[in-house]
Amino acid sequence: MSVESLSALDRSTLRERSLEALRAAILSGRYRPGDHLGEVELAGSLGVSRGTVREALRHLQQEGLVTAGTRGMLRVNSLTPAEVHELFRVRAALEALAVREVVASPRREAAAAALREAVEQLSDEADPAARMEADLAFHLQLCRLSGNSMLVEAWQRLEGRMRVAILNGADWQAPMMARERHVPIVEAIERGDAEAAVRVVDDHMSDAAEHFAAASRPA
Amino acid sequence: MSVESLSALDRSTLRERSLEALRAAILSGRYRPGDHLGEVELAGSLGVSRGTVREALRHLQQEGLVTAGTRGMLRVNSLTPAEVHELFRVRAALEALAVREVVASPRREAAAAALREAVEQLSDEADPAARMEADLAFHLQLCRLSGNSMLVEAWQRLEGRMRVAILNGADWQAPMMARERHVPIVEAIERGDAEAAVRVVDDHMSDAAEHFAAASRPA
DNA sequence: CCGCTGTCGACTGTCGCCAGTCCACACCGG
DNA sequence: CCGGTGTGGACTGGCGACAGTCGACAGCGG
Incomplete structure (x- = not known):
């Protein structure tokens, strides 16, 4: 209280x-x-x-x-499972744009390096809250590196809802935020393969939506 | 009473x-x-x-x-030309998601009909402010018909920024908001051709970004 | 026993006020 | 003449208080 x-x-x-x-x-x-x-x-x-x-x-x-x-x-507020799915679809669309812009950017190399660094922060912590923070930080970094301020803003607007959705998700030990899930994104960006990166992000988001929607309780 | x-x-x-x-x-x-x-x-x-x-x-x-x-x-607030471009790229990503979801929806027919109606509202008014409203209403309607509430929310968050961008744009008579620009979107949706619709939307957004960025002043 | 009604309580909407802070500008010493 | 200084003004940050409104509940009449 x-x-x-x-x-x-x-x-x-x-x-x-x-x-x-x-x-x-x-x-x-x-x-x-x-x-x-x-x-x-x-x-x-x-x-x-x-x-x-x-x-x-x-x-x-x-x-x-x-x-x-x-x-x-x-x-x-709470989110219905349907809203969780919707949320992650929007997020996927935004982050797909992010990877496309990162790949197309002349600063792609530096961006990939920064993302490598963000990935390293991912699974060293056992604390679930810290894992969530690191995961969100990685994806926010991805948006930031696109250099698109409007994209960053739109993403951050969704951040609160994401936290709610993740909070409702019970199983914090799920590999959703593991390093292996994020490395392929960075690798695809390093290769300059935007479409592959988009596919990886999309799959990542679909899995996450499925996971957190299943765990979200009907308020 | x-x-x-x-x-x-x-x-x-x-x-x-x-x-x-x-x-x-x-x-x-x-x-x-x-x-x-x-x-x-x-x-x-x-x-x-x-x-x-x-x-x-x-x-x-x-x-x-x-x-x-x-x-x-x-x-x-005012927007730099770069921000206008960023803004419309984000918008394109969101509306691309919208058309994909509309096409994939079982209510596609009804959605297309509703969009037809929104298109009809487009160029009957000579008043530039009314034209802008009708244009935004069409695109908002598109997002709404996707049934994705998070998408609608994200789009509406950008709406204010769009208005300032459009406001800075001097040439209200531009065919940016003309009916011909929007009909192809509806037609592609009616055909169930999501990719074509996405391409049309993307081109529409690129044109708009170019137009309004050029007219935005460096405040 | 059931329904209506008047009253009480709680909560938000709105307001006017005081305090802190930063800027501009006049003022004074060199 | 120039630079430091202090003083006044204006603006936002924050607060307590009053008013309107809605829900809950006890009490009364049927």
Whole structure:
């Protein structure tokens, strides 16, 4: 019920810290899907005013972690299996564009090197949360390396929903985020074979959708 | 009953109305790219409090119409030609997914019919703003008919940016939004030829990117 | 026992206010 | 004349309070 208090030592704004705290609280499962998020309660537990949590909640709403219920009340969002599938199809489309642009880029070599590095971060951690972070970091890096800022933005908009979907997925030990799943992408990019890379990404996304949709609970 | 209808129409919150008003003001060119949007000034001109304006501005910020400058000050956003190109490439990727899903859908016939109807709305209006609306409505309809809610959401997130890009484009009389440009898409969908439809969409987007990027000013 | 109604409580919508901060510009010492 | 300085203004960050609204529930009448 209580969210850890915010230390006043940080230089970022209260709104940003509240946002982070709330996001972490939701993503950590402290608030379950469907739970009502009251402004007064959150303001109390976060030690900030209602207006501040309000803005944070609105941000979370646009991120898709929170959805509006009756009378503007906000509750933690969840995804249906169908939505998970949809989500990963969109993601596949975006990342397919990313690999195409990376391959077509003159900085392809450097990009591939950066991706190699991101891949290395992948399965060294046993902590499931860290695995998820590393996986998302890899894919975000892929989008970034495309040099397409609009693509990065669109991808990040989906990131919140992805976290929800992954959170609902129970089996963290699945090889979904393993290194072997990502190496082929990098290799195809290094070869300059965009179509092969797209196929790999597509398969990767299909598998992930299947996996996480099966595990997503019907809210 | 008149009382009921009045109360029903009055259900929209001040925040939503302020948001609409601000969006309209920016999109109508009343505020130019780079203009500073002061909370107090807007609160005064809109007749609402600063907090209300703030939330509307934050929303606009996430829509991409407004961007944060120094010390959190917000100003009307503009797009570089490069960003316009990026934007339309992302849009092409999303709409390509849309046409693929529409073609693969069992409701393809009905979808094609709905698109035919949307096409009919296209060039009957001489008013450039109406033309833009009809064009965006057609493409949004395309995304909606895919049945992929995440896709619709992602597309709508880009909508604001598209409007500014189109706004910067001077030549409203260009055949960019003409009916002839959109009919081939519908025809390919009716034939069930997804790849052809994707190619048409891709060309359409490339042309549009070229057109609007050339006209976008380097703010 | 059932349905209606009035009241209470909780929550969000909205507002006005105070505090902190940064910028511009006039002012003063060299 | 020039550079440092401080002072005023303007803007955003953040907060507490009031108002409107809807749901829940007890109480009353049939």
